[in-house]
Each structure stands twice: as C-alpha cells, then as structure tokens.
Amino acid sequence: MEKKISGFHQDEESFWVAELECGHNQHVRHRPPLIIRPWVNDEEGRKERLGTLLNCVVCDSESTG
Numbered sequence: 001m002e003k004k005i006s007g008f009h010q011d012e013e014s015f016w017v018a019e020l021e022c023g024h025n026q027h028v029r030h031r032p033p034l035i036i037r038p039w040v041n042d043e044e045g046r047k048e049r050l051g052t053l054l055n056c057v058v059c060d061s062e063s064t065g
C-alpha cells in the first residue's frame, strides 16, 4: 500500500528509516545493485522525498490478513 513519507530517522545501525503517514516505519537502505537509493544518505535527498509515496509492506500484510 502506497503511503506518504512523513519523516526519517536512523536506526541503531545507522540505516535510514522512513516514517510513514500510517505510523509504520520502513528501512530505506541504499544497497546496490539490488536497491539503488543514493538519496537516503543525503540530507537534501531525504527532504525531497518527504510527502512522496513509499510502499508500506506492513499495511500490505495487514490488509491481506
């Protein structure tokens, strides 16, 4: 389910976590070549992503039971 990003924080391992409007958190790791998200390590890049949509796997699993 697509949810808006309301904020970011770092976990204890310094990975970036997106805070979604639904209240769930989701890691947004930059892990090439599988996951290309160079913007997560950049403050401006994260700011630009605020309010954009991210697929929330937690909401997905709750909606499908």
Ligand SMILES: [Zn+2]
Residues within 6 Å of the ligand: 003, 020, 022, 023, 024, 056, 057, 058, 059, 060
């Ligand atoms: Zn969610």
